[in-house]
Amino acid sequence: MKILFRLLVLLSLPVLQASAQIYDVFEKEKERPARLLTDRAIQIETTAAIDYMYNFNFYESEREFKWLLVKYPHHPIGFFLVGLNYWWRLVPDTGVKKYDEVIHGYMDKSINLASDLLKEDKGNNEAAFFLAASYAFKGRLYAERENWVKAAWAGKQALKYVELSRGDDSINPELIFGDGLYNFYSKWIAENYKSLKPLLTFFKKGDKNLGITQLENVSRNAFYTRMEARYFLVQIYAMEGQHEKARQLSNQMHALYPNNSFFHRYAARSSFVLGRMREAETYAKELLDNIATNKYGYTANEGRYGAYILGYVNQNYNKDIGAAKFYYQKCTEFAQSNDSEESGYYLGSLLALGDFAMDEGDFLTAARKYKLIIDTKQKKSASYKTAKERIKTLKKKITEAKKKRRLRNR
Incomplete structure (x- = not known):
């Protein structure tokens, strides 16, 4: 449910701090690189690190990427890759906030370096690309934290640089990724989060179907954003009811990255x-x-x-x-341990447990399970509506049971 997009891979904050003196040594000697995003040698060198990251082997990925930060200290690519590594560390549970400052720090460094490159060469599409990607990454994290104002601001900055970076066919698949996410989510958010519509009035209208088509293109043809596009497509297919596509893609990705x-x-x-x-x-x-x-x-x-x-x-x-x-x-128990009491699986489990208890005549336990569902106030949920009906049925059963007891005691 985010307007934004993010990209690539790696390294830890302690390693960066320890390497600060190394950067000082190299800074005066290194030339500012103009183009790295489409450098085939770098793509070949980073393939293993990217695979390590998506398979949750973060240490190996970090080790592979360390050289980018030393060899290209004036270019955003290394810092940008580091940020994505930290993002994927929280993907299993995006409620984890311990990496937030680290991620924003790397994206801010990427933004600063890309801004310097763009000042030196206003036609530097690659610099504009990294600005767009870094702002989008920050915006996406803000969206995860439901800080919608900051998310919208960062998204608008990202779009500004997406416009600047268009027209370079050599990195076009990477750029289409941003357009695809924007086209889908700007429309999807407007449809599903009515209260956020005022924030979207400043943005151009999206097209969900076009967005999906663009992301599918990226998932086949891009290098750095290929797997990120697939990450989003799995979720988008599920949201759009295209479950067979979601199954095929998630099965393929699970086979490729079994530890993910x-x-x-x-x-x-x-x-x-x-x-x-x-x-x-x-x-x-x-x-x-x-x-x-x-x-x-x-x-x-x-x-x-x-x-x-x-x-x-x-x-x-x-x-x-x-x-x-x-x-x-x-x-x-799993849902309660990570504050997921509003999820459908949690509500469905409570409903089933309540039904089992009612069938067994344990009306007190049944009432407790149904009440837990009602207390979530998820009024649009099928489980909520069913629980309301079950409580009515339960009251009738309790009344009948009391009548039978009175008759037996006469």
């Missing part, structure tokens, strides 16, 4: 939505196994998905109510 919990989670989710229950069950078990072994990137977020899927499969396909109860309860 984001693509793993979407592979499970997409299979589940399409009714491919055995496939979904396999992915869900893997998610919970990885959490149990403390595998990096596998958090309560993945647990919520995996536990609900296993609860549903055991209830409706394996006919194992005991296992279904266990996994639904695990889902609620």
Whole structure:
């Protein structure tokens, strides 16, 4: 649900601080590079680092990228790549805020260096590209924190530089990425967040279908933004009800980067939505196994998905109510541990647990589960509406039970 876009990969703050003296040594000796984004040698050198990053091997990725910061201290590319590495560290759970200042710091450094390059050469499309990308990256992080005013401001800065960087066919696929995200999300936000419409009046109207087409182009033809486009497309396909496309792409990405919990989670989710229950069950078990072994990137977020899927499969396909109860309860615990009580899987798990309790005559437990759903105030949720009906049914059952007890006691 963000207007913005981001890009590339790596390095840690302590390493940068320790390297500051190295930069001072090289600064006077290094020439300011004009173009690096389309340098084939750099692309070849960075391929392994990019793959490491998307497979959550951040240390290896950092080691591979360190040389960019030393060799090109006057160019934004190294600092920009560092920022993306930190972004992907929080992708498994974007509620984590410990990397926010680091990410903004690297993007600010990228912006400063790109601004210097653009002052020296007003026709430097690459400098404009990095300005657009860095501002968009900052804006996206602001959007994650629901700081919409700052997000809109950063997005507007990004768009200004996207306009400046257009027309260079050599980096066109990278530039299309920004246009694609803008076209889709500016329209999607207007449709789904009515309160934000006033902020969007200053922006040109988007086109969701064009945005998807542009992102698909980037996912096939760009270098640095190819995987980022796929990251967004997996989510966009799901939001737009194109679940088979989401399944195919997430399966492909999970096979390519098996340690990446984001693509793993979407592979499970997409299979589940399409009714491919055995496939979904396999992915869900893997998610919970990885959490149990403390595998990096596998958090309560993945647990919520995996536990609900296993609860549903055991209830409706394996006919194992005991296992279904266990996994639904695990889902609620995962959701409560990372403040996801408004999620559909949490509400669905509570509803199922309430229904089990009511069927077993445990009306007190049933009432508690239904009340937890009502307390979330998710009035548009199907679980909320069903819980309201269940409470009515529950009241009738309690009244009937009281009548039967009175009759027995006469």
